[in-house]
Amino acid sequence: MEVLLLMLGITIVALVIFYDYKVEEKIKQERESLDKLLFESTMVRKELVGLLNQINVASSNLVNTRLAVESYENEEQNLKDDFSPAKEKAEKPVETIEAVETVETIKEVVAQKYRSGYSIEQISKELNLGKGEVELYIKxxxxxxxxQ
Incomplete structure (x- = not known):
């Protein structure tokens, strides 16, 4: 009976050792699997961070582009306002270069204004002529x- 008990004890010890080995092997496999998942999740996280950086750059570029477009549109509107026909008519004097048909008529208008006491600068502005051109007509x- 003692032999049987001894054999039973040895068998139990062998089973415990075998079970322990299998459990450790399973733990090792699970640990490797977790390490692999951790590595993959780290790589995915790095990719996400890279994509977020790209989104931030694209968003910043979009904002800059939007600001540039708004600035361009404002400048375009300012130019339209500055050169609109209504404003142009309101700011132009009655006698402009468009109203004058010939060089002789231009010369006469310049001379008449010069005789009336207008300065070369004033004549130049009113008739939309260069100062040198006005001086030439006066000469x-x-x-x-x-x-003289």
Missing amino acids: FWQKERNI
Whole structure:
């Protein structure tokens, strides 16, 4: 009987050792599986961080583009306002270069304004002519009249 008990004890010890080995093997497999999942989740996290950075850059670029477009639209509207026909008509004097048909008529208008006491700058602005052009018309007028 003692032999049977001894054999039973040895069998139990062997079963415990075998079971322990199997449990440790299973734990090792689970640990490897968890390590693999941890590595994969770390890689996914890095990819997500990269994508978020790209989204932030794209968002920033979009905001900058929107601001640039708004600035362009504001500038375009300002230019339209500055050069709108209504404003142009309101700001233009009655006599403009468009109303004058010939060089002789331009010369006469310049001379008439010059005789009335307008400065070269004033004539230039009112008739939309360059200052040099106004001076040239005045010189031609003076030469024709022998005025110095």
